[in-house]
Amino acid sequence: MEFELRILGSGSATPVPGRHHTAQVLSVGNMHYLLDCGEGTQRRLMEHKIGPMRLSVIFISHLHGDHFFGLFGLLGTMQLQSRTEPLRLFGPAGLEEVLTTQFRHSGTQLSFDLEFVVVDPTVHQLVYEDKLLTVHSLPMRHRIACCGYLLREQPRRRSLLRDRLPASLSPAQLQQLSQGEDLLDETTGEVVLRYAEVTGPPKRARSYAFCSDTVYLPGLVELVRGVDVLYHEATFLDELRERAAVTFHATARQAGQLAREAGVGQLLIGHFSSRYRDLEPHLREARSEFAPTLLALEGTVVNVPNQPTAE
Amino acid sequence: MEFELRILGSGSATPVPGRHHTAQVLSVGNMHYLLDCGEGTQRRLMEHKIGPMRLSVIFISHLHGDHFFGLFGLLGTMQLQSRTEPLRLFGPAGLEEVLTTQFRHSGTQLSFDLEFVVVDPTVHQLVYEDKLLTVHSLPMRHRIACCGYLLREQPRRRSLLRDRLPASLSPAQLQQLSQGEDLLDETTGEVVLRYAEVTGPPKRARSYAFCSDTVYLPGLVELVRGVDVLYHEATFLDELRERAAVTFHATARQAGQLAREAGVGQLLIGHFSSRYRDLEPHLREARSEFAPTLLALEGTVVNVPNQPTAE
Incomplete structure (x- = not known):
């Protein structure tokens, strides 16, 4: 069974040619979990041959536009394609009102059951579970309520x-x-x-932590300890760490530091400010703290292999 | 002075690779008027080197997603770029509530004055005027309230x-x-x-009629008589005119017929259903009624030349 992460967007709020807004898909077996959904996400999904009908759960970190403006069109397309399968949508309070206001004025009667689940971004707790995964909230600290997600495979059988x-x-x-x-x-x-x-021995339960839009939070270390893959935003380089703090963002060095302290397997950094054209300095800076770092660029696919646990 | 129309999207609601949702820019001198704003419009504008700050007025035809979901991101980018110049936004009732609900939940305090103007889509009347243009509403008939726009240059001096x-x-x-x-x-x-x-003699006052999402409306003939350029939706081919009527759309033949009867200079057809890959049949069908027809494809630019009136 695959445990595969696809990056659909590496940019931050200001759009830049070639960089898209935040969206990622974690595929586990034949389940596809969408994490954030910036404008144009449905086109990125199309490019990756992941039809919108194949998504069963969507997790939104917060209500800044670059993280959810693609939801309007994605849900609209599900509707046009006469989706009947229920869809669960996790996100901060307010998401339901934003979407239902739009449905009301466009005369939209959804053909499927859309279940809004409000996530409390101030606590770390189990928010979702199915046969394959558990998902826990990860409290972020940003300008508005913001929640990361920790997705972990259920314990596997021998x-x-x-x-x-x-x-x-x-x-x-x-x-x-x-x-x-x-x-x-x-x-x-x-x-x-x-x-x-x-x-x-059973295969290891694999895990992915999605930490979107936050200041550097040392408290996160314990929550993401030992995950296979950690995505952490790295909007700025460390020379702008003052600006990062003021805007509630993190730097590449801070992301690397957190990954090292948490002993994760792999770090992905993204959400790059539009001021940076060349991202090599971000990579170098994060790697100076934690070598197994990759840029979370559009099209990047990270596959966590199946491995037996030690007996 | 230029009078130039740029097509940013030719598609209808279901997204198709290579076709984008409805959006057009009419540029008159150094003024840029945006007509509809489907998802991803800000990226299309970027490709055409029209910065969002250069738009001063936006006209939205109706609240189906493929005609306005790009507004969220476009306004967000204006905000990020610290726009201060006021922006006027014309559209049907409900647009203000949809947008302000989103602003509220994302903690957005706009840096510029956004003036919502509710257009009554049941009457043909003057809705906007500046030094260069007058804009009249054109009543469409669609599944929800929908309004076309007729943009006409002010009378020119000798x-x-x-x-x-x-x-x-x-x-x-x-x-x-x-x-x-x-x-x-x-x-x-x-x-x-x-x-x-x-x-x-003075130059002729040039004109453009934007007729988005409507059944075939013979009553439109008088309202758009003699315009230089008419855009009319042609979602279907005429063999599906029953389906067109049921979904409140028009066919390529009907668009051609209307253009012929109204004696316009040029017809542009667009808003093509995702079922059609090859659009030559649309073009042939419309041209069988009205020869000066073009497909309103992404990147199409139609320039109406400056010409003196006869003395």
């Missing part, structure tokens, strides 16, 4: 080792084993095949 | 003919003439130079 399985097993027995049960003799009730003997 | 002007004229005298006054002898009050003798 993997069946095909070469240790007797050839004679029935489909029912195989299913019992794959659900973690030992096989018993029907008459005596004695164990005839132990689950633990024919399985290897 | 042109000074340099080769008939005496070399000895003072700047003050030149200005008097250019304001349409005869020159008088200061002592006797007698006419020494007649305005009519040193001027040629």
Whole structure:
């Protein structure tokens, strides 16, 4: 099963040729989770061959336009394509009113159930769960209420080792084993095949932390400790850290520092100010703190491989 | 002085690669008037090197998303660029509430004066005037309230003919003439130079009619009679005229018919349904009714030349 992150936009608020507003898709198996949705996101999804009908959950960090103005058009297209599957939309208070005001004046009656879930951006808590993932809120500190998200795979089962399985097993027995049960003799009730003997260690539960629009928050270190991939905004270079603090943004160095202290696997930096054309200095600066850093540029795909846990 | 129309989007509601949502700019001298503003319009403007600060008036036809979802981002960028010049925004009732709800939840305090003007889409009347243009509403008939716009140059003055002007004229005298006054002898009050003798016929007042999202409306013929350029939506081919009527759209043939009956100079058709890849059939069909037809494709620029009126 894949655990794959796609970056659809690397820019901050002021649009720049070639850079788009914040939007990312995390794909886990056949589920696609959209994180933020700047203007034009539906076109970026089209370029990545991810039809809007394939999204089942959307997480919005905050209500600055460069993080959600694409929602109007994306929901409109779902409607035009006669979506019937429900959609869950997580975001700060106010999102529902902004969208429903627009629906009312455009005479829109949605063909699908749109469930708004208000996220409290002041606390770290479980906000969503399905068979594949849990999602926790990550309190950011920005000019308006803003929430990051930590997406973590559900604990995985031990993997069946095909070469240790007797050839004679029935489909029912195989299913019992794959659900973690030992096989018993029907008459005596004695164990005839132990689950633990024919399985290897489970795959690791992979994780991704999306930290959008925030000042540098040392308190975040504990919340994102050890995640496989951390996205952290790096609007400015460190020479402008005063300006970063005033506008509630972070610098490339601060993002690197946080990644190092949290011991994450990989850092992605993005949300670059329009003042920067060349982003190499951002990369160098973050890498001076934390080497495994990449720029979260349009089209970047980060795949976290499946790996067994140590036994 | 130029009178130049730029097409920024040719598509209808469902997005298609290469086609964008409705937006057009009419440039008259150094004034730029934006007509509709689908998602991504600010990027199209950027491609055409028209900075958002150079727009002074925006006209919105109706509140379906493909005609105004770009406003959120465009106004946001004006704000980021610290616009101070007032902006007038014409559109149907509801636009103000949609935008101000969003401003409220994003904590936006506009740096410029945004004047909302509600247009009544049921009547044909003067809605705007400046030194260069008058703008009249054109009642459309669509699923929701929808308004076209007729932009017409103000009557032009007669042109000074340099080769008939005496070399000895003072700047003050030149200005008097250019304001349409005869020159008088200061002592006797007698006419020494007649305005009519040193001027040629005025340039024609040019005109553009923007007819967005409507069924075929024969009543429109009188309102757009003789305009230099008519844009009319042609969502469908005539074989789908039933569907056009049901969805309150028009066909390429109907657009051609209207242009012929109104005796316009040039027809532009657009707002093509996503079902059509090849648009040659649209062009052929409209031209079978009215030969001077063009497809209103992205990047199309139509320049109406300056011409003297007949004397």
